[in-house]
Amino acid sequence: MTFDMPNFVPAMPEIFVLGMVCLILILDLFLSDRSRVVTYLLSQATLVGAFLLSFGLYSGEQVLTFSDSFILDPMASVLKMVVYAAVFMVLLYSRDYLRQRGMFRGEYFVLALCGVLGMMVMISAHSMLTLYMGLELLSLSMYAMVALQRDSAVAAEAAMKYFILGAMASAMLLYGMSMIYGVTGTLDLSEVSNSVAGQERQLILIFGLVFLMVGVAFKLGAVPFHMWVPDVYHGSPTAVTIYISTAPKLAAFAMLMRLLVDGLGSLHAQWHDILVLLSVLSLAIGNIVAIAQTNIKRMLAYSGISHIGFLLLGVLTGAQEGYAAAMFYAIVYVIMGLGGFGMVILMSRAGFEADQLDDYKGLNQRSPWFALMMMFLMFSMAGVPPFLGFWAKLSVLQAVVDANMVWLAAVAVIFSVIGAFYYLRIVKLLYFDKPVIDEPFKPSFDLAAIFSANALAVILIGLAPSSLMTICKQTLGL
Amino acid sequence: MSFEQILFYLFSTILVLGATAVVTVRNPVHAAMFLVLCFVTTSALWLLLEAEFLAITLVLVYVGAVMVLFLFVVMMLDINIARMRDGFARYLPVGIVVAGVAIGTIVMAIWQTNFGHSDPVARGADYSNTRELGEQLYTTYVYPFELASVVLLVAIVAAIALTLRSRAGTRYQKIEEQVVVKKADRLRIVQVEAEERK
Numbered sequence: 252m253t254f255d256m257p258n259f260v261p262a263m264p265e266i267f268v269l270g271m272v273c274l275i276l277i278l279d280l281f282l283s284d285r286s287r288v289v290t291y292l293l294s295q296a297t298l299v300g301a302f303l304l305s306f307g308l309y310s311g312e313q314v315l316t317f318s319d320s321f322i323l324d325p326m327a328s329v330l331k332m333v334v335y336a337a338v339f340m341v342l343l344y345s346r347d348y349l350r351q352r353g354m355f356r357g358e359y360f361v362l363a364l365c366g367v368l369g370m371m372v373m374i375s376a377h378s379m380l381t382l383y384m385g386l387e388l389l390s391l392s393m394y395a396m397v398a399l400q401r402d403s404a405v406a407a408e409a410a411m412k413y414f415i416l417g418a419m420a421s422a423m424l425l426y427g428m429s430m431i432y433g434v435t436g437t438l439d440l441s442e443v444s445n446s447v448a449g450q451e452r453q454l455i456l457i458f459g460l461v462f463l464m465v466g467v468a469f470k471l472g473a474v475p476f477h478m479w480v481p482d483v484y485h486g487s488p489t490a491v492t493i494y495i496s497t498a499p500k501l502a503a504f505a506m507l508m509r510l511l512v513d514g515l516g517s518l519h520a521q522w523h524d525i526l527v528l529l530s531v532l533s534l535a536i537g538n539i540v541a542i543a544q545t546n547i548k549r550m551l552a553y554s555g556i557s558h559i560g561f562l563l564l565g566v567l568t569g570a571q572e573g574y575a576a577a578m579f580y581a582i583v584y585v586i587m588g589l590g591g592f593g594m595v596i597l598m599s600r601a602g603f604e605a606d607q608l609d610d611y612k613g614l615n616q617r618s619p620w621f622a623l624m625m626m627f628l629m630f631s632m633a634g635v636p637p638f639l640g641f642w643a644k645l646s647v648l649q650a651v652v653d654a655n656m657v658w659l660a661a662v663a664v665i666f667s668v669i670g671a672f673y674y675l676r677i678v679k680l681l682y683f684d685k686p687v688i689d690e691p692f693k694p695s696f697d698l699a700a701i702f703s704a705n706a707l708a709v710i711l712i713g714l715a716p717s718s719l720m721t722i723c724k725q726t727l728g729l
Numbered sequence: 730m731s732f733e734q735i736l737f738y739l740f741s742t743i744l745v746l747g748a749t750a751v752v753t754v755r756n757p758v759h760a761a762m763f764l765v766l767c768f769v770t771t772s773a774l775w776l777l778l779e780a781e782f783l784a785i786t787l788v789l790v791y792v793g794a795v796m797v798l799f800l801f802v803v804m805m806l807d808i809n810i811a812r813m814r815d816g817f818a819r820y821l822p823v824g825i826v827v828a829g830v831a832i833g834t835i836v837m838a839i840w841q842t843n844f845g846h847s848d849p850v851a852r853g854a855d856y857s858n859t860r861e862l863g864e865q866l867y868t869t870y871v872y873p874f875e876l877a878s879v880v881l882l883v884a885i886v887a888a889i890a891l892t893l894r895s896r897a898g899t900r901y902q903k904i905e906e907q908v909v910v911k912k913a914d915r916l917r918i919v920q921v922e923a924e925e926r927k
Contacts (some may be wrong), residue, residue: 254868269879276886317872358890365883372876384876397888401894433844433880452845458838 258316261323264304264331265371271297272364279357287355294360295342298367299552302335315377319439322377325726326578330374330501331616337498337585338367344592344593345700346489346686351601354399354488362399363494370502372700376509378438379428381517386424389502390417393495397499399570417470424466429602430459440514458523463510464525471503473534473563477556481544483551489599492548493592496555497585500562504581507566508574519569527659533560548606550673554632557670558584564663565647565683571729573650576643579723582645586712590628590705595655597621597694597702601636611677613686621692621699622681623638624706631709633674634667639709642716737777744770757803761796768792779852782859 254698259266271293280288309328315321342363348356369392372385394417398410432438434455435446447456470478484492511522537557544550562584565577598614605611615622631638644667651660694702712719747766754760768791775784852858866874 257871320870320872356884356890362883362890365879365886368879378873380870380873381876384873384880388876388880388883391883391887395883395890396920398891401891436846454838455844458835610899 257318258314261308261314261316262321262375263308264301265368265375267304268297268301268364268368268371271300272361272368274317275357275364276361279361282357287357290357290360291346291355293340294364297364298335298339298342299369301338301367302332302339305331317381319441320378321383321432323375325728326505327375329722330505330578330724331371331632332580333585334367334370334374334498334501337364337501337589338494340589340701340705341490341494341594343697344493344589344596346699347695348488348490348596348599352400352421352488354490359396359399359490362392362396364497366396366494370498373502373509374505376506377440377513378437379432379440379443379510379514380636382506382509383421383425383428385502386506387421387599389499390421390470391493393499394678394694396491396494397483399491400488405486406488409483412486413479413483420466420469420476423462423469427459427462427464430455430462431475434459440509443514444516447515456515460515460521461525462561463515464522464529467503467507467510468529469562470506470682471500471559473529473559474536474556476588477536480556481549481552482536484555485546485548485606486597489548489592489595489604493589493596496551497588498558500555501585503580504562504577511566512574523553523567523569526563530560530563530567531659531662533557533563535665541670541673544673545608546606547595547608547611547677548592550608551588554591554670555584555588557588557666558632560666560689561644561647561663564651564659568650568654568656570650570654571727572724573647575720575723575727575729576646576650578650578727579720580643580647582719583639585704586629586708587628587632587640590702590709590718591632594628595707597698598692599639608677608680609678609687612684614692616686617688621702624703625681626678627706627710629674629677631713633671637710637713639713639716642713644718646720647715667726691708733777737774740773740777744774757808758800761800761803764799765796767791767798778849779856780858782862874920 275290278293280457282289290517305328309325311325313322313324319460349359353673366389367458369389372388373382376382376385393413394410397413398407400406431443434452435443436448437443437446450456465476472480488497515522535557537553537560541550541553541557544553562577562580565573565580596604599612614625627638631640634641636643648660648663651663744767747763747770750763751760754763756858768787772784772787775787
């Protein structure tokens with residue numbers, strides 16, 4: 252048997268991140284608690300380095316390597332760069348939070364970086380096997396991160412729920428993959444696509460597809476596979492919530508695109524119906540149940556579910572414009588999600604979690620600037636023009652209308668209007684209620700700076716959304 | 730029916746019955762033992778497929794190591810079975826309906842179609858499944874193989890991060906002191922005067 256050395260160059264960012272993870276893991280052993288900041292800085296440097304590598308490797312071409320199980324295409328490059336940027340922000344946000352709670356330890360950073368590696372593998376997967384390996388790498392890191400705060404009963408409960416339900420979902424996904432492998436006889440996604448196109452064993456393919464969809468919908472947190480989302484977001488330390496609620500959604504979006512569009516594109520008629528159901532349910536349950544929440548982390552969790560509904564709307568159109576709109580939505584969701592949970596971290600301090608809605612009352616009197624920034628974020632999530640969230644919703648709705656599904660667009664608009672209620676309620680709390688806490692509000696400098704930058708990005712990119720949209724369109728060949 | 734088919738159906742029946750018993754028996758230790766039975770019969774099925782390496786690994790790793798650990802854990806935990814069964818009767822009707830629908834659709838989907846592959850070729854005695862597996866694993870599938878090692882690394886980091894904690898009053902071994910210990914440090918030989926029996 253002859254064996255050609257695979258081309259390692261497209262996988263340089265992955266190799267770099269893995270190498271740095273091992274280095275940080277060993278170096279961290281020799282650091283005292285006071286010099287732990289070195290671990291933090293090295294983790295940030297890893298993300299910056301990976302960003303530069305991915306940027307340098309960016310090209311319009313598709314490159315396959317490792318026996319075609321790895322793909323580097325424009326979509327992979329762009330999504331990876333957004334993942335690095337998002338996790339970079341997450342680590343910036345979490346530094347003070349972790350330090351105040353005695354969680355500023357090497358394991359958090361090592362697990363976060365391993366999760367990044369998992370996301371990168373998923374984004375670049377060109378075989379069902381690598382996709383699954385990336386997913387497990389990401390999930391395992393996240394289960395452990397949720398449980399890191401060992402003395403908290405809620406965190407332990409959240410971790411258990413997440414782990415058991417996640418294991419079930421992985422099993423479903425694997426079962427679906429095994430059925431598709433059984434019919435097509437290959438794991439390679441483009442070969443699967445070729446084989447599916449001329450396949451007369453439709454029934455068993457659809458059977459596999461249904462199980463695949465269950466697994467993917469669970470990872471995205473789409474209704475009816477959303478049960479874990481509020482509990483896990485609520486139970487985890489906020490520094491972990493902000494991690495699991497943002498960047499992994501990009502990886503889940505990539506997984507959806509790779510499996511459904513690249514692999515099972517010719518079954519569009521079948522997965523279209525499933526996605527319609529998932530997205531309508533997610534929009535409905537997400538927006539309506541969020542109104543009843545008094546805990547802001549749970550509220551943002553339900554809001555995230557409804558955003559996933561919107562993202563699925565873009566994918567189900569089955570057109571390149573729809574995919575570009577969904578990708579744009581995913582990136583915008585990550586920016587807004589960072590801001591939303593960043594808000595909770597900003598308001599929390601040592602020994603105090605600002606996770607109740609009442610904690611936000613009258614912030615305008617304590618700090619007008621941060622009240623304004625939070626208002627920007629809430630308006631953006633509600634989809635008020637000219638904020639970024641509006642353009643994301645608009646582009647998805649346009650794609651849906653172009654695909655002749657006006658009723659679906661109407662449903663989405665109705666539920667976003669319902670959803671606007673709970674975002675605007677926060678604005679009301681910030682501006683029109685009396686503060687219940689009268690301590691002065693003094694966040695640390697880097698936290699204040701990153702939060703302001705995050706909130707200003709929502710309005711500034713919102714004023715010129717075409718540049719980001721153009722990137723999304725270009726990566727999908729439009 | 731050939732001898733191989735008889736063996737296949739025999740082992741499959743034991744496997745399905747064993748798997749059912751895993752979830753139905755009351756005693757968790759018995760459930761773990763039934764799981765061992767499932768692994769052994771599965772490895773017999775793999776032997777029928779001439780996948781010797783996988784069959785032996787399954788017995789060595791799962792039966793020999795994983796299940797022994799599993800039994801330790803089950804025996805050390807004080808599981809209140811009556812409480813675990815609390816709500817069993819309440820959820821039973823829903824469970825039966827869901828399981829029935831799921832099994833019905835699965836059977837419908839699989840019954841009508843075969844996967845469309847020809848029968849596997851029977852190899853001679855000089856054919857090494859282990860060698861073929863190794864060649865594939867370290868060439869075509871080297872990328873997922875390496876990823877599996879990273880998953881194991883994460884598992885180690887996670888397990889240590891979640892269980893290793895330094896509490897006040899924790900007792901632990903100082904290995905460097907243990908190995909330099911001499912007989913004189915631990916053992917004191919005393920001359921006892923012999924007494925006369927009364």
